[in-house]
Amino acid sequence: MKLIYRDQVWELRPGMTVRDAIRKVGLDPEEVLAVRNGQLINEETLTGTDDEIKLIAVISGGGQ
């Protein structure tokens, strides 16, 4: 499965939870939301072989 965050892409083994996948690549699960096929998914969701999961940063530091 693929995990995508900004310009970075990671190939990870399927079968772990989204939370574990986020931690595995060194990110904080509190700071990202996971989207699969355009739908928000919770962090306990198990990842599948063909999944492409995009992580959206939660923190912003000031409006334009």
Next chain:
Amino acid sequence: MKCSICGQPAILNLRHHMLRLCAPHFMEWFPEQVARSIKRYRMFGPQDRILVAVSGGKDSLALWDALLRLGYQADGMYINLGIKERSCHSQTSDGLSQPGDYSGKSLERVRAFAAQRPGARYQVVDVAAEYGLNVPDLARRNHRSAKMCSLCGLVKRHIMNRAAYQGGYAAIATGHNLDDEVATLLQNALHWETGYLARQAPVLPSTHPRLVRKVKPLARMYERDSAAYALVQGIDYIYDECPYAEGAKSIFFKKLFNQIENLSTGTKSQFYLQFLKARQQGRIAFPQLEAGEEDDAPRSLLRDCDKCGQPTSSADLCAFCRLWEET
């Protein structure tokens, strides 16, 4: 993980509320929470006209959306500060990288948002067109580039207040969320900024007929929930933070709070709400408002700015006019 209400698959685990929600129930829950805050802090009434400060980011657009869904007369106000991307790219929520200017893309998001919602009205103030310089150039001329965020805040507060007063709005609503509030609170506590600690609140009351009341209807909402609402609602928002916010202290403190929250769920909420409660009950007290803060200085300290007429605690010009005079 199943929705606590209907048992369908949950999209979000709101641990701090001990609640897991599916998309439809989350979309009901979020505006309900906003409505609850508006009522609890007596922010404004159902007949009041509200001016929403919109930046093109998730929080302000989520707030505007929720207010419209709740039936409030909420108009948007976008201030084009003229901010360009410093390096390579900016992402929108669709994940596409585009070269270009940050403010322009933010404005596009505001326009697109309003276009999709019949009855959503907004106004735009272009700082460069109106005053002759955009904010980054203004900062450079004043040798205040290192303090862009405070200068930017000054410009936005002045223009927002003027527009809200002239437009007859009952309140200015901003998208500050709980994470913004706790980051600010901790920074102020670390430096014992008693003046700021005295007035940090979901509502900043008006202290002068020409100073419009300011409200933060998302002050109790976790930033994560605000982002989730924007995503599920399909709001196309500016994904990256302001280029000048890179390395900002507020981001450091937000990350710190997230680490604490991982260890102890609900800490953010407790820190903020218990602070408000302790201050309200007089268990902690700070000196009253001081001169120099034009937003909320006591009425007795305010006079009219010689140039723009907006209330100021300074002897001649308000901070905003002084800034342009010095440029």
